Amino acid sequence: MPTKPAGTLYRGREGMWSWVGHRITGVVIFFFLLVHVLDTSLVRVSPEAYTAVIGAYKNPLMALGETGLVAAILFHAFNGLRVIAVDFWKKGAKYQRQMLWIVLAVWLVVFAGFAIRHLSLALGGH
Amino acid sequence: MTTEMAEPASKIELPAGVGGGGEIPTFNITLRVRRYNPEVSEEARWDDFKLTMYGTDRVLDALHKVKWEIDGSVSFRRSCAHGICGSDAMRINGRNRLACKTLLKDLDTTKPITVEPIKGLPVEKDLIVDMEPFFQSYREIMPFLISKGHEPTKERIQSIEDRERFDDTTKCILCAACTSSCPVFWTDGQYFGPAAIVNAHRFIFDSRDDAGDMRLEILNDKEGVWRCRTTFNCSEACPRGIQVTQAIAEVKQAILARKM
């Protein structure tokens, strides 16, 4: 079998990149959940270890990470609804691009709201 | 024998410089072609060709100029040269297009125009890929009328509305631009791909056909419609303007509706 010559990157448009984003955020959320299930299950092994691990999350770096995670979940959730609409709403395919702009707008508003609150609580004063 | 024929005098007064030939604007382009010849090297490479082309020329004309005047070893497929046979789907500036339907003047001629084979099918030479996996999937969805009962003595009558139901998917020319633009197909060559689903759609929603259920069953396979991730690359690549993602969604819905 001849090898496939790799060429340039395919220049897909909004639909392709939103899918790339959806898959990346899906995988990110999956790994977070995995870790989260593990650390939570620690409580059954040793409550002290659990408290120590959860306590270690209380630092600015983790606060930033949490903000990123929320950004990922929000995008995944809103775009997930868009994908469902594309598949099941009669005019979904026709308005997929407009729906993506709506997803991004809603994402920006909700995420900005969260980020301001979360970061001021976690990083700023009390 | 040479006979000089004078053109009859025009009845319309034209100012000098208008009318006449030779006034189509020319411009220079660099055509950057992805070259691959397994008999010489396993490595693919880029070849640049500097050409002077006309405003009416398409990417196919540039490829012809290269093949006929500069390097005869450049290999690509084409037949009709008019967007009907579906032979010359290729990746032009990163997107699947028919070379015969892509005007050079619509591309950015200040930069090299890249031309590569379509993705996801084994490359045989330069821009030529092995289309067999693509046609294999096409055959599997049974792209022909299957009807139960007696053969009618007259034509099979169909209402205008019923014909309209699948009109969009009758336009396919099997160029593979859609299937080879699909990220799912690139990584999973077993996936039926958009073109097979489009052609199944054409018969599933045809009121004269009786094998819709069979085709829905075939496409309910794990390599069937459920692989579709709605990236819309197919809809944007289709030179016939078929709403491919829409057609796939309709087949998905038909499978679910049948199950209930």
Ligand code: HEM
């Ligand atoms: C919170 C945990 C979640 C995880 C770990 C997760 C993970 C994933 C992964 C890995 C994919 C595969 C993407 C692909 O193959 O392209 C996916 C797809 C999908 N997810 Fe999620 N997801 C989660 C939450 C959600 C939520 C809250 C929604 C909607 C409200 C959602 C809707 C979808 C949809 C519709 C798809 C299919 C997208 C496609 O076909 O490309 N997911 N998810």
Ligand code: SF4
């Ligand atoms: S659906 Fe469009 S892109 Fe796909 S094979 Fe048919 S004509 Fe080509």
Ligand code: FES
């Ligand atoms: S050569 Fe026939 S479609 Fe382009």
